[in-house]
Amino acid sequence: MRFLIHPLLCLGLVATLAACATSSPPPVAELAPTGKLRAAINFGNPILATKDAATGEARGVSVDLARELGRRLGVPVELVTFQAAGKVVEAVTAAQVDIGFVAIDPVRGAGMAQTPPYVIIEGAYLVKNSSPIKSNAEVDRPGNRIVVGNGSAYDLYLTRELKNAKLVKAPTSPAVTDTFLAQNIEVAAGVKQQLQADARRLPGLRLLDGRFMVIQQAMGLPKGREAGARYVTAFVEEMKASGFVAEALARHKIEGAAVAGPQR
Structure with missing residues (x-):
């Protein structure tokens, strides 16, 4: 006998599983080994981040995700800004930062761990x-x-x-x-x-x-941080399923980008 599951139920299951995965004690030592979460922010992609015209501060969906992850880890967030995605990749690969926001690509995946996409x-x-x-x-x-x-x-x-x-x-x-x-x-x-x-x-x-x-934007971590990668993967899935990513895109008035679907 075959059973059909309603798509909304699937989303609910994804959200529940992701929440359970991120409710366990986070691997702070892997994700913030210096005592703070160093997050690489790319100003070269206006979908992800821009400078506030009035204050000069970084704003955008990637900034919001970095700060929410830092809040959950209980550590301060240091935003390390770049003008090009290639520089973000170099910083993550060399473990000069703890997380970055980059497009999924097999070349980049060779030097870092990448989560499922959060934005398309x-x-x-x-x-x-x-x-x-x-x-x-x-x-x-x-x-x-x-x-x-x-x-x-x-x-x-x-x-x-x-x-x-x-x-x-x-x-x-x-x-x-x-x-x-x-x-x-x-x-x-x-x-x-x-x-x-x-x-x-x-x-x-x-x-x-x-x-x-079509570009799938994901979070990336230095290689060798397996527990951290599992936690951030579950974090991304929860942020999509909970509406956090959609709300961030709307708040920053981003058009032409869509929330990525749940990982199967």
């Missing part, structure tokens, strides 16, 4: 209004150059996937559009929301319809 975002292409390129399918062609943030999820993905177009590396993701214009490159690639903001800021630019990739 889209990667898009930007071109000039005068460009003959009309669709995503026309980008990977001989003669086209695509500028990406060095070490970003887009860089790693396109390095694997491109067959004909060539990649050009900007120092950071926020510098992609400026590099695109300064070097008269055919296409810019990055976070859809960042490129939309650039198109509003600068005349003569347009986004191609749709997306060329």
Whole structure:
């Protein structure tokens, strides 16, 4: 006999299991070995974090998650800020920080432990209004150059996937559009929301319809912290199931990002 379980019941079970997993004493020695939780925050992805225009303080869903995790561990949180995802990866891999917020990628996964995703975002292409390129399918062609943030999820993905177009590396993701214009490159690639903001800021630019990739944003920890990784994985699942992530996205007025589904 087969039994069907209602999707809402599944979510409730996930939330219950995650809550049970994080209700046990947290492995503070693994997650905060210096007595504080050092959290790498990437300002290069506006979906995750930005600087408050009035105070200059970090704000965003990743900041909220870091502070909530620190609260549960009972330790202060030190926000270590970066302008590029590649720098976050380096800091986590070298255990210079205790947690980071980065896209899931097999290259990055070789140097760190990664949780299931908490947020799903889209990667898009930007071109000039005068460009003959009309669709995503026309980008990977001989003669086209695509500028990406060095070490970003887009860089790693396109390095694997491109067959004909060539990649050009900007120092950071926020510098992609400026590099695109300064070097008269055919296409810019990055976070859809960042490129939309650039198109509003600068005349003569347009986004191609749709997306060329989906990015799964997760929390990462240095390798070798197995108990810590299990705890943070359960923490992420609870934060999704409880509505914490959705509320953070709404509070920070983030559009175009979705809460990732529960891990099966």
